[in-house]
Amino acid sequence: MHITLIGAGPRGLLILERLLSWQQNRFPKRQLTIVLTDPYPIGGRVWKIDQDPNLIMNTAASQITLFTDQTVTDVGPFLTGPDLSTWALTTASGYLDAHPEFNNRAILLRQAAALGPNNYASRALYGVYQHWFFDxxxxxxxxNSITFKQQTVVSLAKNAANFTITTDQESWHTDQVVMALGxxxxxxxxxxxxxxxxxHAHDLFYLAPRFTPEEGDLSTIEPQAPVIIRGLGLSFFDFNE
Incomplete structure (x- = not known):
């Protein structure tokens, strides 16, 4: 069976894990060919490794995991593994050492070594965790066959027997599609x-809410200029950082 997962963020990775666990524990003779696609690297747009390492998550590291256990009310098999804080202290160093291409690697190594269960990890470090999970x-x-394509899906068409996926680079047929678009x-x-x-009418600067605050260009704001930040959510602290 050929399955395409659109979206390589946490939800897409969780679906990938569930598909593999179900196949290996319930249908071991049935081979899966899975294509995971996203315009951004593994982790998706929010958890890019090359983003500012000062931008942090809003959940304590010990409460973040991509694994399952007995607390999950799911009829499928469990796949246990480290939460983010445990992974940071036991596995992150070796994984980062094996990937010199990751930006801010030295900073991420220091962050991982200092991360406690009740600390808040950087979004970039969680991106590394997701890369490790995928690997x-x-x-x-x-x-089974797993392929990641860093491409943008531009069209999804239902045919009589399957679906046609078209990206900005190629097309292929797939039996099933799961969209985890975030x-x-x-x-x-x-x-x-x-x-x-x-x-615009008064020659002022206005930055509308962005997908992530780091995507907002603040370079036109002069030093010491008065600034109004509307809202006190996580983006408020991101912009102050």
Missing amino acids: MLVARAGN NLKNSLTRDQKALDDYA
Whole structure:
């Protein structure tokens, strides 16, 4: 069976793990060919390894995991493994050493060594955890085939017997499709559009909410210029950082 997973963030990786665990424990003779696709590297847009390492998560490291255990009400087999804080202290160093191509590797190594169970990891470090998790799944895939394509899906068409996936680079047929798209880009709300129009009319700078704060260009703001940040959520602290 050929399966395409659209989205390589945490949800896409969790689905990949569940498919492999089900196949290996319930249907070992049935081979899976799985294609995972995302315009960004493994981890997706939010958890890019090359982002500012000062941007942190909003959940304690010991509460973050991509593994399952008896607390999960799922009829499938469990795959146990380290949460983010345990992984950081036991596995991160060796994995980062094996990947010199990762940006900010020295900073990430220091972050991993200092991460406690109640600390908040950087989003980049969680991105490394997801890369490691994906590599682990590939290594234990057995007779299954797993391929990651860093491509943007532009079309999904249902045929009589299957689906046709078209990306910005190629097309292929697949038996099943799972979409784990994460947060999607939104149009400006009425209030945001009004603020944007006012800023343009009065030669001011307005930055509408972005998918991630690091994608907002603040370079036009002059030093010591008065700034209003609207909202006190996680993005408020990101911009202050």
